[in-house]
Amino acid sequence: SYKLTQPPSVSVSPGQTARITCSGDALPDQYAYWYQQRPGQAPVLIIYKDTERPPGIPARFSGSSSGTTVTLTISGVQAEDEADYYCQSADTTKVVYVFGPGTKVTVL
Amino acid sequence: EIQLVESGGGLVQLGGSLRLSCAASGFNFSASDIHWVRQASGEGLEWVGRIRPKTDNYATSYAASMKDRFIVSRDDSHNAAFLQIKSLRAEDTAIYYCTRHLAQWGQGTLVTVSS
Numbered sequence: 001s002y003k004l005t006q007p008p009s010v011s012v013s014p015g016q017t018a019r020i021t022c023s024g025d026a027l028p029d030q031y032a033y034w035y036q037q038r039p040g041q042a043p044v045l046i047i048y049k050d051t052e053r054p055p056g057i058p059a060r061f062s063g064s065s066s067g068t069t070v071t072l073t074i075s076g077v078q079a080e081d082e083a084d085y086y087c088q089s090a091d092t093t094k095v096v097y098v099f100g101p102g103t104k105v106t107v108l
Numbered sequence: 109e110i111q112l113v114e115s116g117g118g119l120v121q122l123g124g125s126l127r128l129s130c131a132a133s134g135f136n137f138s139a140s141d142i143h144w145v146r147q148a149s150g151e152g153l154e155w156v157g158r159i160r161p162k163t164d165n166y167a168t169s170y171a172a173s174m175k176d177r178f179i180v181s182r183d184d185s186h187n188a189a190f191l192q193i194k195s196l197r198a199e200d201t202a203i204y205y206c207t208r209h210l211a212q213w214g215q216g217t218l219v220t221v222s223s
Contacts, residue, residue: 001172001173037153042213042215042216043145043153043205043213044213045210045211045212048211086153088153088210095158095167095169096169096170096171096172097155097158097210099152099154099155100152101152
C-alpha cells in the first residue's frame with residue numbers, strides 16, 4: 001500500500017526556521033496537505049494543495065513541492081508551534097488517502 | 109460556523125459491532141465528501157474511509173486494511189454520516205474523527221474495545 005515518509009522529530013529554537021519533509025512516489029501527481037495537531041486536540045489543516053494556506057493560518061507556515069518530496073516550512077518558530085505535524089495525500093487512484101507517520105516539532 | 113460532532117463511541121466488547129455517528133451543521137452537507145480518520149493513543153492519524161455526495165453516486169472508498177469490517181454511510185436528510193465497524197478488535201481502540209473534505213474536523217469519539 002502507498003506510504004508517505006516523514007522524519008519522526010524536528011527540534012528548533014524560537015525564531016528559527018523549521019522544515020519538515022514528506023516523501024511519496026505519487027506526490028508529483030497528487031496534492032499534499034499538512035495538519036497541525038496539538039496534544040488532546042483534533043488536527044487542523046494548515047496547508048492545502050501543496051502551497052495554499054487556509055484563512056486564519058499564520059503566514060509563517062508555508063508549503064512547497066519538488067518531485068516526490070513536499071516540505072512544510074515554519075518561519076520564525078514560536079513556542080505555540082510545538083505540535084505534531086502530518087502530511088496527507090492520495091495514491092494514484094485518487095480514491096485511497098494516506099497520512100504520513102507524523103513529525104513532532106519541539107521548540108527548544 | 110462549520111460543526112462536526114461525533115457520537116456513539118464507548119466501551120465495546122471484542123468481536124462486537126458499533127455504529128458511530130457524525131452530526132454536521134454550518135455547510136452544505138449533501139454536497140460534501142465525508143471522511144473518517146482514526147487515531148490510537150500515542151499514534152498517528154490513520155485514514156479509514158470516505159463517502160462522496162449523491163452527485164458522485166455516494167461512492168465509498170476505504171483503506172486497504174479497513175475494507176472488510178468498516179462501512180461508511182450517510183443520511184443527507186439529517187445532515188449525518190455514519191461509520192459502522194464489525195468484528196471489533198483490540199487494535200480498533202482509537203479516537204474516531206469525521207471530517208468534511210479532510211479540511212474541517214470534529215473533536216472525535218473514543219472507541220475502546222475490551223475483552
